[in-house]
Amino acid sequence: MIPSFRVIVPAGGSGTRLWPLSRAGAPKFLLDLTGAGRTLLQATVDRLTPLTGPDGVVVVTGSRHERDVLAQVDVSRANVLAEPSPRGSMAAIGLAAAVLVEREGDVVVGSFAADHVISGEGFADAVRQAVVAARAGYVVTVGITATHPSTAFGYVQAGERLDVAGAPDLRLAPGFTEKPDAATASAYLDSGGYFWNAGMFVVRAEVLLGHLERLHPALHEGLRIIAAAWDTDRRWEAVERHWYGLENFAIDHAIAEPVAAEGGVAVVPGSFEWDDVGDFSTLAALLPADDAGMHVLGDASRVVAVDTLDGLVVPGTGRTIAVLGLDDVVVVDTPDAVLVTTRERAQDVRAVVDALKAAGSKLL
Amino acid sequence: MIPSFRVIVPAGGSGTRLWPLSRAGAPKFLLDLTGAGRTLLQATVDRLTPLTGPDGVVVVTGSRHERDVLAQVDVSRANVLAEPSPRGSMAAIGLAAAVLVEREGDVVVGSFAADHVISGEGFADAVRQAVVAARAGYVVTVGITATHPSTAFGYVQAGERLDVAGAPDLRLAPGFTEKPDAATASAYLDSGGYFWNAGMFVVRAEVLLGHLERLHPALHEGLRIIAAAWDTDRRWEAVERHWYGLENFAIDHAIAEPVAAEGGVAVVPGSFEWDDVGDFSTLAALLPADDAGMHVLGDASRVVAVDTLDGLVVPGTGRTIAVLGLDDVVVVDTPDAVLVTTRERAQDVRAVVDALKAAGSKLL
Numbered sequence: 001m002i003p004s005f006r007v008i009v010p011a012g013g014s015g016t017r018l019w020p021l022s023r024a025g026a027p028k029f030l031l032d033l034t035g036a037g038r039t040l041l042q043a044t045v046d047r048l049t050p051l052t053g054p055d056g057v058v059v060v061t062g063s064r065h066e067r068d069v070l071a072q073v074d075v076s077r078a079n080v081l082a083e084p085s086p087r088g089s090m091a092a093i094g095l096a097a098a099v100l101v102e103r104e105g106d107v108v109v110g111s112f113a114a115d116h117v118i119s120g121e122g123f124a125d126a127v128r129q130a131v132v133a134a135r136a137g138y139v140v141t142v143g144i145t146a147t148h149p150s151t152a153f154g155y156v157q158a159g160e161r162l163d164v165a166g167a168p169d170l171r172l173a174p175g176f177t178e179k180p181d182a183a184t185a186s187a188y189l190d191s192g193g194y195f196w197n198a199g200m201f202v203v204r205a206e207v208l209l210g211h212l213e214r215l216h217p218a219l220h221e222g223l224r225i226i227a228a229a230w231d232t233d234r235r236w237e238a239v240e241r242h243w244y245g246l247e248n249f250a251i252d253h254a255i256a257e258p259v260a261a262e263g264g265v266a267v268v269p270g271s272f273e274w275d276d277v278g279d280f281s282t283l284a285a286l287l288p289a290d291d292a293g294m295h296v297l298g299d300a301s302r303v304v305a306v307d308t309l310d311g312l313v314v315p316g317t318g319r320t321i322a323v324l325g326l327d328d329v330v331v332v333d334t335p336d337a338v339l340v341t342t343r344e345r346a347q348d349v350r351a352v353v354d355a356l357k358a359a360g361s362k363l364l
Numbered sequence: 365m366i367p368s369f370r371v372i373v374p375a376g377g378s379g380t381r382l383w384p385l386s387r388a389g390a391p392k393f394l395l396d397l398t399g400a401g402r403t404l405l406q407a408t409v410d411r412l413t414p415l416t417g418p419d420g421v422v423v424v425t426g427s428r429h430e431r432d433v434l435a436q437v438d439v440s441r442a443n444v445l446a447e448p449s450p451r452g453s454m455a456a457i458g459l460a461a462a463v464l465v466e467r468e469g470d471v472v473v474g475s476f477a478a479d480h481v482i483s484g485e486g487f488a489d490a491v492r493q494a495v496v497a498a499r500a501g502y503v504v505t506v507g508i509t510a511t512h513p514s515t516a517f518g519y520v521q522a523g524e525r526l527d528v529a530g531a532p533d534l535r536l537a538p539g540f541t542e543k544p545d546a547a548t549a550s551a552y553l554d555s556g557g558y559f560w561n562a563g564m565f566v567v568r569a570e571v572l573l574g575h576l577e578r579l580h581p582a583l584h585e586g587l588r589i590i591a592a593a594w595d596t597d598r599r600w601e602a603v604e605r606h607w608y609g610l611e612n613f614a615i616d617h618a619i620a621e622p623v624a625a626e627g628g629v630a631v632v633p634g635s636f637e638w639d640d641v642g643d644f645s646t647l648a649a650l651l652p653a654d655d656a657g658m659h660v661l662g663d664a665s666r667v668v669a670v671d672t673l674d675g676l677v678v679p680g681t682g683r684t685i686a687v688l689g690l691d692d693v694v695v696v697d698t699p700d701a702v703l704v705t706t707r708e709r710a711q712d713v714r715a716v717v718d719a720l721k722a723a724g725s726k727l728l
Contacts, residue, residue: 304720320720324709325709326693352668356686361684
């Protein structure tokens with residue numbers, strides 16, 4: 001347990017590229033995508049609660065998911081902040097930070113996505129170092145040591161080592177980059193100076209809000225007003241008046257990038273295994289292959305695979321799924337929709353969702 | 365209507381290569397595979413009844429399908445002959461011929477499979493010519509004019525023209541061949557002397573039974589005994605005593621091939637469209653492609669196809685089937701099983717069925 005450390009878990013996004021498994025009403029973070037018996041949100045809270053101690057995790061989610069979040073994790077009702085509508089990760093994290101300041105003063109907050117998969121050793125140590133650096137005033141990110149030249153992730157650049165006691169791996173982070181092309185990703189990997197940006201930020205709440213006040217004063221003011229009213233009977237009035245006018249930013253663009261350019265961001269490299277489970281190909285890679293060379297999420301006895309390798313089958317209805325003569329195929333079976341594609345096209349599942357939207361489908 | 369002409373429709377076979385659409389309990393002939401609103405059996409009886417007149421079609425099927433056959437087609441209970449167990453097409457057709465001889469004397473019988481698809485012009489004319497030739501003593505087959513060098517069908521060889529009044533297209537058929545390789549199939553097509561063997565045989569009942577008596581006397585004797593008892597209260601006793609010992613032959617091997625070698629088989633070429641709907645690739649070819657280039661058997665509004673051409677989707681449960689980035693794919697959705705394969709591998713669906721059998725599956 002780390003003293004005066006609080007965790008913010010923004011639980012949003014529908015995981016469009018994981019349709020039909022993930023839906024607007026049943027987004028990725030509410031699903032068990034590893035077959036471990038815990039949803040991604042549950043695994044996230046399981047991982048973080050030991051670092052904060054009891055009542056130290058705050059989940060920010062859409063109001064339509066509040067009930068499901070409360071049903072899945074042992075977090076008090078007060079610690080589930082329901083957004084009336086999505087306003088981006090900056091508003092979500094900023095609101096939670098401002099509410100925590102109202103409740104507890106200037107704690108260190110760490111923001112960790114609800115729908116990533118983490119395994120292996122080193123996560124807690126990296127967070128501990130990040131908290132130490134945050135107390136020194138930095139916005140700290142945990143960068144993931146790249147294991148291959150991924151073009152699916154953004155990167156954080158690592159610069160000179162910083163001399164902060166208790167954070168031996170800490171380095172300055174002069175900048176962030178968007179998802180690179182393959183050649184750039186290879187160069188990043190070879191250089192050793194770039195880490196995957198997992199969207200983990202650790203920072204003193206007042207440092208975060210100070211940057212926000214300076215860079216986006218209107219957003220800061222709205223969030224402070226709402227936070228001051230949050231635990232009172234004026235919450236609904238404040239939300240009603242101020243939430244819908246808030247600017248919609250990702251925290252990366254709103255804070256991390258400009259502050260990095262100013263020299264205010266540091267990075268702790270983490271060598272644990274991390275994945276954002278962004279699409280079905282990534283999901284397949286997380287699951288072991290069975291004897292027939294097929295990755296299965298669910299009851300493997302429902303899968304008959306003949307002359308097929310390295311595909312992914314999600315038997316989600318008790319039906320038997322037979323696959324013959326197709327490598328790298330993806331078959332996702334749900335009660336109202338079946339998706340058939342390939343791992344190569346996994347990033348394009350969005351096109352199916354767009355087609356369904358255009359047709360006015362209710363399956364989203 | 366052709367006088368003294370009776371039709372035998374052997375309705376057997378489970379259509380293994382059309383699993384999971386076709387099952388042991390719901391074989392191919394009981395299914396509507398063209399989207400026309402009629403099952404293959406219904407279309408077969410619809411096509412043949414005008415040639416025989418009322419009560420002229422006899423269906424031979426397994427006892428487990430008797431009820432379904434009676435529910436689907438307007439054939440009297442007496443004209444549905446239920447086999448206690450499968451004994452091959454020779455026993456099925458021979459039994460029906462022998463029962464017809466008992467009931468009506470030496471009529472001309474024509475045997476036509478219950479699970480083929482026929483369209484276009486010329487079928488009735490070909491059958492008429494075949495009946496004329498049958499009265500002259502030939503075993504007559506209707507050969508289908510090949511439209512491409514198919515390796516999926518057997519062929520019947522056409523020899524010299526025969527001078528039979530009323531059958532201007534009649535030719536001697538010196539032999540049959542098994543499914544050829546691609547080069548041989550091309551040579552057959554170029555020669556113009558080979559027709560697809562559609563398993564249609566037209567012959568005087570006593571000519572057929574005479575060949576059978578000569579070539580397979582034990583089988584002939586068993587069938588005659590069962591047929592003599594069929595319409596009496598001794599049927600069950602005769603079936604019980606004689607059916608299970610009958611030799612299991614296909615009519616091609618038992619009669620057609622040896623009699624062809626003796627000069628007793630003739631062929632009437634038919635230029636109508638015919639297909640045995642042997643696998644999902646053939647089925648796809650029978651169905652028009654929609655705007656997205658997908659062949660759909662069923663409710664096309666249930667199919668979302670993105671970047672995919674020439675595949676087959678069978679939406680059989682009301683669920684939406686989304687296909688992304690796979691050409692020539694086959695997706696068959698049923699309440700308890702989903703098949704995903706390619707048209708190229710359509711002939712190998714048997715391997716899936718074998719795997720299910722080996723696993724003791726009840727989905728067959």
